[in-house]
Amino acid sequence: MSELTIEIDVLRYRPEMDNEPFTQTFEVPYTAEMSILEALQYIKDHLDSTVSFRWSCRMAICGSCGLMVNSVPKLGCKAFLRDYYPQKISLEPLANFPIERDLVVVMDDFIKKLEEIKPYIIPEKEKCLSEGTYQQTPEQMAKFKQFSMCINCGLCYAACPQYALDNKFTGPAALALLARYNRDSRDNGEAERMKIVNQEEGVWGCTFVGYCSVVCPKDVDPAAAIQLLKVESSKDYLIGMFKPD
Amino acid sequence: MSKTTEKTYKRSHEPVFWGLFGAGGMLTAFLTPVMILITGLLIPLGIIDQHYFSYEKIHGFATTWYGSVIVLVLVALPFWHTLHRIFHALHDIGINRGRDWQQVICYGFAFAVSVFVFTLLLQMLTAPSLFGF
Structure with missing residues (x-):
């Protein structure tokens, strides 16, 4: 066989038959344009149909195919074999989450945190449809747009050393989403959300390592969102000293 | 929406320490290298004449009201910065007993x-004769 190939280690764990995770090595035909996700699909189609992994859109929009590529959180569809060839690639499920099966993780804690931060516009008062739409200037939109680009892939949670140490920490994506709503001119829910921000498990669990922003595939920069929220929380603290609620 | 019991939120006092940490960090980042450059390199190499940093000069500076404020800020804030960092580093390296x-x-x-x-x-400041000449 003259075709180029690349070796891929996949961490396997099938809870009904394995006591603990183990590594299985596959040899996959190599082409420069092949993504990690395509390599996994090749494995599933041609080598071992029992390998489980999540995927959907193949174009970094759905946020399903997050996994650890050589211990770095990546989207399978956005990481390419050419960046690793001819070295061996190791694939593991996203760090800091429990393994459900093979490369699939249990994301329940992350989803719960997204829900907890009230990720919806809380208007000052309900507006009737006949009153028309909410107006927003480009400047008002620029204040939050970047933080609204999150695809909930969970890479930042896999990257965050503080979440790894203590998963009570609200975490990067949820706090970035919180900042997205607090910074939206149409929203009036800041007071409610600041209670979440002000906690030890809120922004103060963050020590600004910044790895979340490094691994983010959509350049959301959650670390920046959290630092901005720390400033807001400090202002809120000062105000709270004079006006306790 | 279904009625759920409202979660209780506990406000962290971290803003106080984060504020001191941030202020100290600014000083540490911007001024400490300058101070090390002057006292550790430029003076020993003779590029800056020693007499500018003689005991009398420094003492004179530290016993003015603005000089003493500058010295206090330059010593105290980097200390708050450093110890805040150490406190969090203890957690980071897994020493969680007796936080x-x-x-x-x-x-x-x-x-x-x-x-x-x-x-x-x-x-x-108040008793210069005790320390001065």
Whole structure:
């Protein structure tokens, strides 16, 4: 066989038959344009149909195919074999989450945190449809747009050393989403959300390592969102000293 | 929406320490290298003449009201910065026993140094004859 190939280690764990995770090595035909996700699909189609992994859109929009590529959180569809060839690639499920099966993780804690931060516009008062739409200037939109680009892939949670140490920490994506709503001119829910921000498990669990922003595939920069929220929380603290609620 | 029991939120006092940490960090980042450059390199190499940093000059500076404020800020804030960093690093390397005591010791030390420097400078300001010539 003259075709180029690349070796891929996949961490396997099938809870009904394995006591603990183990590594299985596959040899996959190599082409420069092949993504990690395509390599996994090749494995599933041609080598071992029992390998489980999540995927959907193949174009970094759905946020399903997050996994650890050589211990770095990546989207399978956005990481390419050419960046690793001819070295061996190791694939593991996203760090800091429990393994459900093979490369699939249990994301329940992350989803719960997204829900907890009230990720919806809380208007000052309900507006009737006949009153028309909410107006927003480009400047008002620029204040939050970047933080609204999150695809909930969970890479930042896999990257965050503080979440790894203590998963009570609200975490990067949820706090970035919180900042997205607090910074939206149409929203009036800041007071409610600041209670979440002000906690030890809120922004103060963050020590600004910044790895979340490094691994983010959509350049959301959650670390920046959290630092901005720390400033807001400090202002809120000062105000709270004079006006306790 | 279904009625759920409202979660209780506990406000962290971190803003106080984060503020001191941030202020100290600015000084540490911007001024410490300059101070090391002057006292550690430029003076020993003779590029800056020593007499600018003689005991009398420095003492004279530290016993003016603005000089003492500058010295206090330059010593105390980087201390708060450092001990805040150490306090969090203890958590990062997995030393989680007695976090309360770690906090008391870390911030207590920074506080003690601040008070010590403040008192010393105040003494020098009010009783220059004790320390001067």
